[in-house]
Amino acid sequence: MTGHPPIDFYDIDAISIPIDQVPAPPAPPRVDDESRLLLDRLLTALTDLRFPLSRYDAAAHLHTLASLQADIHARIPAVVADARDQDYSWNQIATSLGISPAAARRRRLP
DSSP states (O other): OOOOOOOOOOOGGGOOOOGGGSOOSOOOOOOOHHHHHHHHHHHHHHHHHHOTTOTTOHHHHHHHHHHHHHHHHHHHHHHHHHHHHTTOOHHHHHHHHTSOHHHHHTTSOO
16 A cells, blocks of 8 residues: 545636536546555555554555455445435446446345
């Protein structure tokens, strides 16, 4: 994990782009510099909270990554249910998850 400058949050009132250029879901999953930056900061913060003397320890990082992965995986069914409640189709949900519609349907709450 590397040191990064503070996160700059956007002033939504200062953003001036045409409405037809504003991204809207559904969109396929994306890995980019913004995601990596936020994930690095999250991993550092959570590792520091759980293992204050182990910031650079690989086992601490593995624990933190696995914990976040488990939490994310556990939350997906509820968010899929919310998407269905908001009238998103299984195709749209599948696009957002980067999986097939059949696999998306298996992600719903039991």
